[in-house]
Amino acid sequence: MQGAERRTRIAIVDDDPALRDGIADMVRTEGYEPLPCGSAAALLGLMDGPHEPDLILLDLRLPDRDGLAVAGAIRSASSVPIIMLTGRGGDLDRILGLEIGADDYVVKPFNSRELLARIKAVLRRLGRERLPERPTPALRNGYRFAGHELDLDRRTLTAPTGTPVALTVAEFDLLAALLKGHGRVLTRDQILEMSHRGNDDVFDRTVDVLVLRLRRKIEPNPASPRFIRTERGLGYVFDGDVEVFRARE
Known part of the structure; x- marks a missing residue:
């Protein structure tokens, strides 16, 4: 569905059902449309369908495919923003994710308010919330x-x-x-x-x-x-x- 009434879609890719559902409830409360995915295959199927997300929250530890490989495959074909969900020991993952082109990362365990702030910052910067265009004001800050x-x-x-x-x-x-x-x-x-x-x-x-x-x-x-x-x-x-x-x- 096209048009201003379509809600911003957020894909939540994590094999932990409790975490996935918790994030889905949080973004739904904020007015976004959650698209839960329990595997890399589910996300890639979503990307090939009519409901491509406006932002992806991507766990780098997935059961069926390495999350970095998934991020690279998506970035090669799409500019959809990606926020990586990484473990505290995943320093190398974070480096590689940034090099691939991920937009941001959040370290597990994370505060839900921090995650929401990161989501909003990415969507706001990229204009993914489809706000109406206005004349560009002069630089103030x-x-x-x-x-x-x-x-x-x-x-x-x-x-x-x-x-x-x-x-x-x-x-x-x-x-x-x-x-x-x-x-x-x-x-x-x-x-x-x-x-x-x-x-x-x-x-x-x-x-x-x-x-x-x-x-x-x-x-x-x-x-x-x-x-x-x-x-x-x-x-x-x-x-x-x-x-x-x-x-x-």
Whole structure:
């Protein structure tokens, strides 16, 4: 069914029925349409049918297929956002998931409010809730650099050509942190703290992966970065002129 009345669909892919049903109840209460899937096969069947989800919550430990392989297969054919559900010991899974193109991850066991906040952030940024279009207001809170415009209110990045640059939630938060601290070297721990990920059981390698992904999207030559420079043994620094905007209270 097409049109404004269709609810945003969220696929919940987990082989734990209790967890799956609990998430389904939570998103249903928020007005979304849950699409529970107990296996990779169920999700892939859903993707091939008429009810493709607007967002996928994907457990990386599935009984019939590796979740990372499923995420890679989906990403090769679809831009539907993916939030990974990972275990605390799955550091490598999180790195590989981010490299494949997952939009975010939540570590089990997670707080339901945190998961809901991540869902809403991804949907809002990608416009998956199908809100009516409105004239784009002038930048009130954000940064400009080399013709790029990062809008903190709308959580968007616009290229010098005026076209939107697709960023995942984690990439957006990283860029915002780097721009906020522009001109000074930030350690990985500082970046994690500034991007509000200090309590997410994240690690240094996560920042490195996100920096590589972000460079591919904003650098003229990612192999020779102009904006995001590496300070070996220290961290990263955003180099260049940055114009800061702040709305008056």
